[in-house]
Amino acid sequence: MDKAQQDALKKAAGIEAAKLIEPGMIAGLGTGSTVRFFVDELGRRVQEEGLTFTGVTTSVRTKEQAEGYGITIVDVDDVDHIDVTVDGADEVDKDFNGIKGGGAALLWEKIVATNSSKIVWIVDESKVVDTIGAFPLPVEVIPFGAGHVVKLFESKGYKPVLRLDADGQAVRTDEKNYVVDLHLERIEHPEELAQDLITTVGVVEHGLFLNMVNTVIVGDPNGPRILTNSNK
Numbered sequence: 001m002d003k004a005q006q007d008a009l010k011k012a013a014g015i016e017a018a019k020l021i022e023p024g025m026i027a028g029l030g031t032g033s034t035v036r037f038f039v040d041e042l043g044r045r046v047q048e049e050g051l052t053f054t055g056v057t058t059s060v061r062t063k064e065q066a067e068g069y070g071i072t073i074v075d076v077d078d079v080d081h082i083d084v085t086v087d088g089a090d091e092v093d094k095d096f097n098g099i100k101g102g103g104a105a106l107l108w109e110k111i112v113a114t115n116s117s118k119i120v121w122i123v124d125e126s127k128v129v130d131t132i133g134a135f136p137l138p139v140e141v142i143p144f145g146a147g148h149v150v151k152l153f154e155s156k157g158y159k160p161v162l163r164l165d166a167d168g169q170a171v172r173t174d175e176k177n178y179v180v181d182l183h184l185e186r187i188e189h190p191e192e193l194a195q196d197l198i199t200t201v202g203v204v205e206h207g208l209f210l211n212m213v214n215t216v217i218v219g220d221p222n223g224p225r226i227l228t229n230s231n232k
């Protein structure tokens with residue numbers, strides 16, 4: 001699949017997900033290239049159909065995009081609930097275990113997701129996998145002592161790589177933390193790994209989102225496909 005085809009599938013999933021946002025809702029807006037299409041469609045609905053809703057964003061990038069369309073964005077602590085959050089994902093398996101954080105927004109994404117009544121992911125079909133882990137697992141780490149966390153991960157065989165930007169500088173999240181990507185290839189026991197990561201001093205959050213999502217909208221050449229998580 002070339003990039004144009006992949007973008008077409010992402011866009012189709014984004015447009016489908018935008019139908020879920022109803023007037024008066026509080027909606028979580030995720031981060032990434034697929035979510036960009038979703039927010040573009042919401043912006044169109046706001047401007048052409050007069051849709052009004054309140055958004056809570058998972059990154060500064062998405063906030064800026066949404067506000068550019070005149071969408072009202074408030075802080076996550078200024079709402080008492082979030083009706084639905086639509087976000088992207090880097091991988092998802094048949095048990096609805098996923099990896100997120102390719103765009104370094106995993107911490108805010110997990111906070112918004114945790115406080116949402118319903119979570120919807122929008123992905124192109126390449127993200128649906130048998131076993132997660134081919135996509136490097138992002139882990140958000142506090143800069144102080146990050147070198148020791150990386151060494152610990154190395155000793156555990158997690159194959160950590162500090163994420164760098166195009167200038168060779170450590171990528172900083174919206175919370176100014178680092179991202180360490182674990183090149184695990186296959187994650188056979190995601191629950192155990194999640195427990196190990198979250199109890200490592202210096203780790204703020206990891207990109208394993210295990211059985212959190214309710215619905216996955218998959219951009220498919222035959223039209224968007226809906227996967228429903230019956231264990232939620």
Ligand SMILES: O=C(CO)[C@H](O)[C@H](O)COP(=O)(O)O
Nearest residue numbers: 032033034088101102103105
């Ligand atoms: O988790 C994320 C950002 O932290 C994104 O949702 C994930 O990386 C998918 O991005 P894209 O839609 O660009 O493939």
